[in-house]
Amino acid sequence: MRHLGLTLTALALAAVTLTGCNKSASPPPAADQSASTAAPTAMSDADKAKALAALPAPYNTADLSNGESKFALCSTCHSLPAGAPNMTGPNLHGIFGRKAATAPNFAYSDVLKASGWTWDAARIDTWITDPKVALPGTKMTFAGLKDPKDRTDVIAYLMVMTGFKP
Numbered sequence: 001m002r003h004l005g006l007t008l009t010a011l012a013l014a015a016v017t018l019t020g021c022n023k024s025a026s027p028p029p030a031a032d033q034s035a036s037t038a039a040p041t042a043m044s045d046a047d048k049a050k051a052l053a054a055l056p057a058p059y060n061t062a063d064l065s066n067g068e069s070k071f072a073l074c075s076t077c078h079s080l081p082a083g084a085p086n087m088t089g090p091n092l093h094g095i096f097g098r099k100a101a102t103a104p105n106f107a108y109s110d111v112l113k114a115s116g117w118t119w120d121a122a123r124i125d126t127w128i129t130d131p132k133v134a135l136p137g138t139k140m141t142f143a144g145l146k147d148p149k150d151r152t153d154v155i156a157y158l159m160v161m162t163g164f165k166p
């Protein structure tokens with residue numbers, strides 16, 4: 001009995017040692033893989049859902065797919081990924097907390113340059129309601145999003161896609 005007990009203990013120890021070995025041997029390749037799949041421009045739906053949930057209210061409960069489809073109204077003029085080119089409008093990466101009219105190499109209107117604004121959610125909400133009312137003389141020729149829910153959804157989408165830090 002005692003001999004059997006010792007043998008079992010030895011086997012258990014061997015198993016623990018082997019598991020330990022496997023564990024310490026496997027992480028580097030796994031870590032390499034996750035690093036290479038986490039491309040900054042391609043967010044998975046799970047990443048987007050996680051980023052959405054981390055936003056301040058009311059954006060954390062916004063409808064991201066409606067935001068994405070409404071952003072189609074903006075995407076004719078604006079790119080979102082870091083380093084993407086300016087179009088008719090400036091690239092919007094990092095827009096939250098950014099001073100107005102400071103994207104590199106974009107010819108802004110004098111009125112936007114003189115606004116002294118820093119973009120936050122409330123400022124963007126007013127802006128996209130009707131830019132020419134928010135800032136007469138702006139170069140952004142966009143009729144405006146009149147539905148408050150559409151604006152909340154598109155702002156949440158912008159937060160998720162432009163690297164907003166809560």
Ligand code: HEC
Pocket residue numbers: 071073074075076077078088089090092095099100101102103107108109110111112119124127128137138139140141142145154
């Ligand atoms: C027809 C093209 C066009 C469309 C559509 C458009 N924009 Fe713009 N946007 C511009 C231009 C041009 C400017 C620069 C305005 C200026 O200099 O007065 C601008 C500026 C901005 C700025 C300020 C950028 C900065 O660097 O200060 C934000 C934010 C913005 N747009 C968001 C949006 C959103 C969100 C939408 C969709 C709801 C949208 N725009 C639709 C052309 C457009």
